[in-house]
Amino acid sequence: MIEVRQLGKVYGQTERYLALADVNLHVAAGEFVCLLGPSGCGKSTLLHLVAGFETPTTGQVLADGRPVRGPGRDRVMLFQDAGAALLPWQTVAENIGFALRARGIARQEWAERTDRALADVDLLAHRGKFPSQLSGGMRQRLQIARALAVEPKVLLMDEPFGALDAITRRRMHVVLLDIWQRTRQTILFVTHDIAEALILADRICIMSVGPGSAISHDIVVGIDRPRDLADPAFAIKAREIEAELMPDLAPAMPRSA
Template structure:
């Protein structure tokens, strides 16, 4: 069974791109291929010009199910430190990176706690901290906020966007939430229904400074999210992209 067809696109260094599409279109499969966790039957994934054939050293992955990605018998600090043991760093350097990462996600005082002692949102912050401590150049995030409540989700969205601006990490963020994609991304890639192709690449021309109160009531935000919603609904119906009637300002990056 063919799940993913022609998915040719580029994510530039330091860019935050959100990936959306109909349920079951292969978003997680695509992300696993990009992270070297799944080998595509055809095509290739290139990171900085080199083919990805396994998990690249400069890439980190934040999964949707944080409860299954953290070890409950290990304290928060130990969970964050775990991948650093494979990098040949000194113990002092590992501790420095752990403290910096936990401080960056607002959990400086939780290092000695166990994951099961924390809320769901705090556990996902631990998962993000673990990725940050690894000092990745590229961060893949697979619907990381799907299991948390709305208020926590808003806080985590602002956290990710703040960390992206502060650290300059390249982020590919998969989400089923259209509003989240428009709020977070500098660009939104809209996928078709399976077998999946790239339906549209939409530049999000909102101000760089965004917040939950003002950005989401901006008329431009409403226009963009309505356009993406319309594209996804059309994808479900199998309507060609050119047949969709909404006009929206877009700026698809030229091929590199």
């Protein structure tokens, strides 16, 4: 579904910064892949390239076998900063309706899709408010609802739950997994939270520190769903990933067999 080949990205004209160098990634249709890595390693950059908001310096991105040349209806991006993506002059419900229209969804489906998505993120009671009347977490949930309502083939999610409180975040994990299991969308999900990646993903791709960041490890989670945080398999995987992310700390942590 998504094929990233020898992708490189340099930012800037005079002050050049090599954000990504030689990133290779394959995400199969219906797969849930988490990108995990430290701040500034290039996770958002990679997502923007897959979304078509940035152009590669080298290499290419394919979506469903076709080269990505810009944003497309098949891919929806959830931005790290929710405020940037919402229309301030439209209500909560209108923001979703706008996205549905832009994606060519039939008008008779708008009301049902909007209400279902708002219910999923617990915003139904706020459907008539404007984004400025919402809290930061509510704005983020609105952005999530908008992406869910569209049900694109590919969901590109950039730390979508980072700004949410812990309880809401856990609820959103359940909601997202439910929807994913129903729709079988392809999801590329950025996080820097190991536990979140382990709860959600089929595979976890770890990115190395920049400049010239690439995917350094590709780990299959392989724990049955629904996943239980108390499952010992969970702790073993978490430690394995921690050791990859923070090799300097590895001697201090007993490594599991």
